[in-house]
Amino acid sequence: MIEKIRHYQDKCDFCGTCVAVCPHDAIELAEASLQILFNRCTLCAFCIQGCPTRALEMSDESAL
Amino acid sequence: MKAHYDVIVVGGGPAGSTAARFAASRGAAVALLEKDREIGIPVRCAEGVGEHGLASLVEIQPHWIARRITGAVLIAPSGAEVGLSSNQVGYVLHRKQFDYDLARMAARAGVEVYTKAYVQGLLMGKTGVTGVVVEHLGTRQAISATLVIAADGVESRLGRWAGLDTRCTLQDLESCAQVTIANYDGDPAVCRFYFSNESFPGGYGWIFPKGDGMANVGLGIAGVKADKRCAHDHLEAFLARISDKPAILSRVYGSVPCSVTLKTIVTDGLMLTGDAAHQANPLTGGGIVSGMIAARTAGQVAADAIADNDTSAQRLQEYPKTWAAGEGGRMNQFYRLKKFVFTLSDDAFNKIAKGILELSPEKRTMTNIFKAALINKPSLILDAIKLFK
Numbered sequence: 001m002i003e004k005i006r007h008y009q010d011k012c013d014f015c016g017t018c019v020a021v022c023p024h025d026a027i028e029l030a031e032a033s034l035q036i037l038f039n040r041c042t043l044c045a046f047c048i049q050g051c052p053t054r055a056l057e058m059s060d061e062s063a064l
Numbered sequence: 065m066k067a068h069y070d071v072i073v074v075g076g077g078p079a080g081s082t083a084a085r086f087a088a089s090r091g092a093a094v095a096l097l098e099k100d101r102e103i104g105i106p107v108r109c110a111e112g113v114g115e116h117g118l119a120s121l122v123e124i125q126p127h128w129i130a131r132r133i134t135g136a137v138l139i140a141p142s143g144a145e146v147g148l149s150s151n152q153v154g155y156v157l158h159r160k161q162f163d164y165d166l167a168r169m170a171a172r173a174g175v176e177v178y179t180k181a182y183v184q185g186l187l188m189g190k191t192g193v194t195g196v197v198v199e200h201l202g203t204r205q206a207i208s209a210t211l212v213i214a215a216d217g218v219e220s221r222l223g224r225w226a227g228l229d230t231r232c233t234l235q236d237l238e239s240c241a242q243v244t245i246a247n248y249d250g251d252p253a254v255c256r257f258y259f260s261n262e263s264f265p266g267g268y269g270w271i272f273p274k275g276d277g278m279a280n281v282g283l284g285i286a287g288v289k290a291d292k293r294c295a296h297d298h299l300e301a302f303l304a305r306i307s308d309k310p311a312i313l314s315r316v317y318g319s320v321p322c323s324v325t326l327k328t329i330v331t332d333g334l335m336l337t338g339d340a341a342h343q344a345n346p347l348t349g350g351g352i353v354s355g356m357i358a359a360r361t362a363g364q365v366a367a368d369a370i371a372d373n374d375t376s377a378q379r380l381q382e383y384p385k386t387w388a389a390g391e392g393g394r395m396n397q398f399y400r401l402k403k404f405v406f407t408l409s410d411d412a413f414n415k416i417a418k419g420i421l422e423l424s425p426e427k428r429t430m431t432n433i434f435k436a437a438l439i440n441k442p443s444l445i446l447d448a449i450k451l452f453k
């Protein structure tokens with residue numbers, strides 16, 4: 001099991017706050033899509049705390 | 065799109081359009097690239113500006129103005145209301161129209177404006193930044209530029225790609241949520257500001273009327289205080305407090321980097337401006353006017369540097385120097401005040417409000433509020449007097 005950041009597309013406003021606080025430039029944001037680059041992400045969770053609407057969440061996800 | 069421009073400006077907000085316009089009006093060949101499909105939307109903004117600041121930048125157009133504002137009320141945690149005495153006028157804008165017109169003015173000055181133009185990377189060469197990689201209408205292309213201006217807002221990544229540290233700490237981030245409601249029955253000429261560590265930790269709540277019963281109702285909280293409840297949760301509680309049944313016409317989320325300006329805002333071939341450079345007012349979170357002031361200088365310096373055939377970091381220093389000597393210096397003072405204000409307890413807020421309400425109405429000024437608040441911080445009183453004179 002590895003922990004990952006889960007992104008809820010329905011809650012997200014694509015506001016870029018998570019991008020602003022990410023220390024590792026690990027978030028790719030377009031007009032209406034968001035992608036976390038897990039090769040860069042250190043799971044620091046700053047993005048989760050900064051997000052104004054909790055569209056990000058730490059989750060346990062199988063590595064399959 | 066051409067293969068080369070003198071200046072590529074990334075981001076079609078107020079800072080980007082302003083930088084582009086001033087660079088073009090001094091003779092540079094400029095392209096403005098905006099990732100979204102339309103300039104001006106979504107509006108992530110409470111749309112408030114001071115008349116004085118805006119008028120120093122552009123001729124204010126009547127159709128930008130949703131509502132002229134002549135008063136402000138500060139609401140303490142106890143609910144005590146302090147009406148401020150001030151003869152300053154402000155506006156709540158229609159930001160969509162405003163941003164649109166700024167881009168139109170840039171286009172009229174000769175700027176090529178492209179929407180759906182998503183910059184995905186920088187071209188780097190011996191002379192530093194030499195252009196951008198952009199995906200425009202589904203086609204990825206490399207466009208070279210003598211100078212790139214990053215006006216890509218709070219979500220800025222261009223600086224990082226050039227090796228600058230542009231991220232915002234959770235301490236300095238204001239995480240915001242806002243709705244626009246259609247059934248506001250408060251005074252349409254008065255903006256309201258709410259303070260409370262419980263309801264607006266590290267920030268404040270606002271109601272900015274737009275006329276015709278419309279109002280922007282929102283709040284910002286410090287990112288560092290958002291561990292239990294996020295801005296959205298706080299907004300739900302705030303709405304319940306101010307209206308039985310808010311008729312919500314729009315809902316937005318966003319944030320403002322409320323720090324001092326980034327230490328490095330130019331590097332070889334690149335300048336940062338607006339929210340991308342953390343140039344908003346750190347106390348209020350207002351970034352329209354201050355970003356445009358900075359962007360004007362950035363655009364002018366860009367065109368001059370290109371005419372001199374020197375876009376090295378050293379040549380571009382004129383921009384951060386001008387900023388620091390003017391508006392940027394003021395923003396540093398605002399930052400010192402912010403650091404202090406957001407450490408006040410609710411008790412302290414209530415006491416200050418009580419003290420001010422004992423003064424006659426014409427003495428209820430920002431300067432006097434800060435004088436009362438800063439009784440043990442004489443050095444900050446000087447900042448406050450300068451800022452609110």
Ligand SMILES: Cc1cc2nc3c(=O)[nH]c(=O)nc-3n(C[C@H](O)[C@H](O)[C@H](O)COP(=O)(O)OP(=O)(O)OC[C@H]3O[C@@H](n4cnc5c(N)ncnc54)[C@H](O)[C@@H]3O)c2cc1C
Pocket residue numbers: 074075076077078079080097098099100108109110111112113181182183184215216217218219220240241242282317318319320337338339340344349350351352353355
């Ligand atoms: C809730 C809220 C309320 C606010 N209220 C006020 C207020 O009342 N008064 C005030 O003065 N300020 C307010 N602000 C702050 C104000 O909105 C910003 O300071 C201002 O918009 C900054 O302008 P800018 O041009 O720097 O950036 P933006 O207006 O954010 O523009 C940046 C643009 O760059 C584009 N972009 C980003 N990345 C790329 C890329 N890679 N390629 C191409 N384009 C890209 C974005 O799509 C965006 O259009 C508020 C902010 C928030 C969040």
Ligand code: SF4
Pocket residue numbers: 011012013014015016017018019029034050051052053054055056317
């Ligand atoms: S901060 Fe939250 S709402 Fe904003 S883009 Fe990131 S995930 Fe979406």
Ligand code: SF4
Pocket residue numbers: 005021022023024025026027036040041042043044045046047048
């Ligand atoms: S967890 Fe940290 S590193 Fe990963 S995307 Fe979020 S902010 Fe970036």
